[in-house]
Amino acid sequence: MDSVHGSSPTFFxxxxxxxxLRVPVRTVEDWRQTRVGPPYVKLGRHVxxxxxxxxxxxxxxxxG
Incomplete structure (x- = not known):
């Protein structure tokens, strides 16, 4: 495995x-829009x- 592909981040x-996380997609969207969810990147229109x-x-x- 070369270093370029071996260290590439994996995106979801x-x-x-x-x-x-076993939650509705709408929940993830709400978290993103209210900025309480996980960090994300936008690649054009794609999150x-x-x-x-x-x-x-x-x-x-x-x-706990």
């Missing part, structure tokens, strides 16, 4: 994030979530 779509940032955000919501 809104639908993939919703499926992973993507970096895997590492997503899991960091999830861990930051742990209680």
């Amino acid at each position: 779509t809104q639908a993939e994030v919703a499926e992973l 993507r979530y970096d895997r590492d940032e997503l899991f960091t955000w999830i861990k930051g919501r742990r209680h």
